[in-house]
Amino acid sequence: MDLCVSMWSVHRKFYNDGWSVIDFLQFCHEAGVQHVELLDLFWRDADTEVPAVLEYLRSHDMKVAAYAVTNDFVHTDVANRESALQAVQNGISFAKKLGSPVVRVFSGDLKEGYDFESAFGYIVEGLKAAAAEAGDDVILALENHGKLAGRGDQVKRVILEVGSNALKSTFDVGNFYLVGQQPMEALAQLSGYLGHVHVKDFVPSDKGLLATTGEYFAGAACGQGIVPFKDIFSMLDTIGYTGALSVEYEGEGDELEGVHASLSFLRSLRSTSAQGVN
Numbered sequence: 001m002d003l004c005v006s007m008w009s010v011h012r013k014f015y016n017d018g019w020s021v022i023d024f025l026q027f028c029h030e031a032g033v034q035h036v037e038l039l040d041l042f043w044r045d046a047d048t049e050v051p052a053v054l055e056y057l058r059s060h061d062m063k064v065a066a067y068a069v070t071n072d073f074v075h076t077d078v079a080n081r082e083s084a085l086q087a088v089q090n091g092i093s094f095a096k097k098l099g100s101p102v103v104r105v106f107s108g109d110l111k112e113g114y115d116f117e118s119a120f121g122y123i124v125e126g127l128k129a130a131a132a133e134a135g136d137d138v139i140l141a142l143e144n145h146g147k148l149a150g151r152g153d154q155v156k157r158v159i160l161e162v163g164s165n166a167l168k169s170t171f172d173v174g175n176f177y178l179v180g181q182q183p184m185e186a187l188a189q190l191s192g193y194l195g196h197v198h199v200k201d202f203v204p205s206d207k208g209l210l211a212t213t214g215e216y217f218a219g220a221a222c223g224q225g226i227v228p229f230k231d232i233f234s235m236l237d238t239i240g241y242t243g244a245l246s247v248e249y250e251g252e253g254d255e256l257e258g259v260h261a262s263l264s265f266l267r268s269l270r271s272t273s274a275q276g277v278n
Contacts, residue, residue, distance in 0.1 A: 002244050004035035004065045009249035009259050025056050035065040037246045065244035066102040066196050067095040073126030074108030074119045088130040095138050102196045104170045105140050107149035124161045131164035141195035143170035150179035152186030168195030174202045180213045191239045198248045201225035219250030221258045223265030
């Protein structure tokens with residue numbers, strides 16, 4: 001399993017301090033991380049940036065483990081659903097340029113008048129069309145994100161209904177708490193469908209992210225919260241997962257310190273993993 005860092009971990013550096021994708025890559029390189037997760041949100045001028053990014057990756061022996069797109073299939077309006085599909089199709093094209101084997105995708109956002117059952121058809125329709133575009137070089141990896149397809153059983157149901165080998169799961173170890181599910185329960189449900197893994201940590205809080213249970217959670221560096229990483233890593237080894245472990249730091253405070261603390265903790269678990277964390 002290769003350690004990876006998602007650029008979302010430094011989104012405040014991008015929005016507030018003017019960081020570019022190259023700045024992020026340099027930070028990862030200096031932190032000893034060879035695998036990165038890039039997002040479609042963070043291009044300011046893709047036409048000029050992508051060639052420079054490709055050159056940086058080549059010259060520093062780095063790889064894009066996943067490319068994340070921002071899509072929302074849950075719309076009554078056909079044009080909005082087509083726009084979401086186009087976002088995924090664009091992501092597939094970018095992933096192939098960047099040499100990424102994974103495109104991370106979403107189902108959609110919870111809206112008034114919708115729940116998982118009423119949104120299910122739109123989600124499946126969009127992901128079926130997207131999976132048909134993926135081909136053999138790229139897989140789509142549906143993240144358990146938000147309150148639509150946030151549970152392991154919901155993600156699995158979508159994957160099975162789409163019925164394509166091109167669709168798997170982005171298993172986010174923390175997001176399950178936001179829908180009242182323990183990550184080990186979800187991992188048992190999705191163990192045969194993993195395409196990508198997000199590693200983050202949460203702590204119970206009196207503010208922050210509101211879960212469906214009425215509880216609040218706040219982001220933390222890996223190892224500083226409630227996520228049972230040893231159990232998760234052990235099960236990932238057991239099922240033979242060999243993909244990336246992508247740090248997605250979402251805590252307050254200094255993002256760079258949070259990423260470094262997460263990497264240090266995850267590397268410390270190397271000896272407990274049969275395959276190791278590189």
